[in-house]
Amino acid sequence: MKTRLILLVAIASVAWLAVSGCSEKKIDTAKVRDALQSLTGGARQNLDQGLKAIDEGDYAAAVRPLKTIAYKVKLNKAQTAILEDTITKVEARAARQK
DSSP states (O other): OOHHHHHHHHHHHHHHHHHHHHHHHHHHHHHHHHTTTTTTTTHHHHHHHHHHHHHTHHHHHHHHHHHHHHSSSSEEEEEEEHHHHHHHHHHHHHHHHH
């Protein structure tokens, strides 16, 4: 009886982790917009283009404009961290799209 209870709890735990851990979460573009709201000109256009592509699910098209910002625009540490995290997530999703 005790063995069956432990087995049942283990199976339920694995099933719950598989369902909750494997769900597709959207990339939080609002967080990126808030962090980079000070951008102007071409950098703002690149940001808008990249985030629009993310919102539309076209991750491959989002990589280039975001990387352009990362390489050409002077950002503070918090902005850099958020942008790099977003680029990493977008590249991973773009690789799965191929």
